[in-house]
Amino acid sequence: MFLPESGESPLADEKQAAVECIDVRREFQDGSRVIKVLQGTNLTVYRGEFVAIVGASGSGKTTLLNLIGGLDTPTSGTILVDGKNITKLNDDEMSKVRRHNIGVLFQDQHLLPIFTAIENVEVPMLLDDVPAEERRTRAMALLKTVLVDHRADHMPHELSGGMRSRVALARSLANDPAVLLCDEPTGDLDHKTGGEIINLMRNLARNQNRAVIAATHDPETARMADRILLLRDGVLVDEMVGDFFKASKVDVATKKRGTADEETST
Ligand SMILES: Nc1ncnc2c1ncn2[C@@H]1O[C@H](COP(=O)(O)OP(=O)(O)O)[C@@H](O)[C@H]1O
Ligand SMILES: [Mg+2]
Numbered sequence: 001m002f003l004p005e006s007g008e009s010p011l012a013d014e015k016q017a018a019v020e021c022i023d024v025r026r027e028f029q030d031g032s033r034v035i036k037v038l039q040g041t042n043l044t045v046y047r048g049e050f051v052a053i054v055g056a057s058g059s060g061k062t063t064l065l066n067l068i069g070g071l072d073t074p075t076s077g078t079i080l081v082d083g084k085n086i087t088k089l090n091d092d093e094m095s096k097v098r099r100h101n102i103g104v105l106f107q108d109q110h111l112l113p114i115f116t117a118i119e120n121v122e123v124p125m126l127l128d129d130v131p132a133e134e135r136r137t138r139a140m141a142l143l144k145t146v147l148v149d150h151r152a153d154h155m156p157h158e159l160s161g162g163m164r165s166r167v168a169l170a171r172s173l174a175n176d177p178a179v180l181l182c183d184e185p186t187g188d189l190d191h192k193t194g195g196e197i198i199n200l201m202r203n204l205a206r207n208q209n210r211a212v213i214a215a216t217h218d219p220e221t222a223r224m225a226d227r228i229l230l231l232r233d234g235v236l237v238d239e240m241v242g243d244f245f246k247a248s249k250v251d252v253a254t255k256k257r258g259t260a261d262e263e264t265s266t
Pocket of ligand 1: 028029030035037055056057058059060061062063064
């Protein structure tokens with residue numbers, strides 16, 4: 001297979017693949033023991049798609065998101081983000097891709113407590129020298145997208161958990177990334193608030209043509225996705241998802257793109 005060093009992916013023309021993982025392996029050395037976490041994982045996610053990655057705790061969901069987000073390097077294999085082969089980039093190039101092509105919403109990512117909601121959203125734009133007025137306008141528009149613009153001038157401690165998640169979501173979109181990575185996005189939230197965040201993520205994929213990938217062990221989150229992939233034995237499989245969730249007695253069907261009901265809100 002032809003794999004460019006960088007530039008356009010061979011698949012990009014057809015359906016605009018935003019993320020491609022090709023035979024990705026990640027091993028960790030633990031003393032004399034080698035922990036093989038990802039063992040030849042393949043994944044393609046297109047713009048406009050919301051994909052859920054499920055799997056038992058320790059199956060490698062976070063490891064995979066870290067690799068796609070450029071926070072970690074695979075032991076072997078190729079990862080293309082927005083057409084760029086990120087496994088071939090130097091540190092400078094990688095940090096540019098992280099700033100411009102990838103948004104991350106990880107559970108342990110906190111808002112900066114000394115800044116207001118809108119200032120938090122502006123932070124990634126500061127790094128890009130976006131002029132103050134444009135920064136403010138863009139940040140306000142993003143807060144509006146996630147329905148928390150009425151709290152723009154509030155400090156993080158004045159916001160509910162759900163509102164803080166919305167602000168973090170707006171911040172992850174600050175530089176208009178093609179790919180949004182979410183690790184257990186509803187982990188800290190109650191059922192209703194979590195559902196609202198997932199609904200927003202789904203709309204960000206559909207209405208803004210982004211690729212949204214969420215790692216989750218929450219069946220309610222997974223059932224909102226266009227596709228559910230199960231990470232098992234170091235590879236992604238799209239069968240047996242039902243079996244994985246049987247224990248929780250939640251009926252999660254594997255939805256194919258285009259069959260899910262369209263959302264009209266937001
Ligand atoms: N930096 C690391 N060093 C050693 N082992 C790691 C490291 N990161 C993850 N692991 C191991 O990889 C496995 C997968 O972890 P993780 O990706 O966090 O799983 P999940 O997110 O699905 O719960 C676990 O066994 C974990 O202990
Ligand atoms: Mg994890």
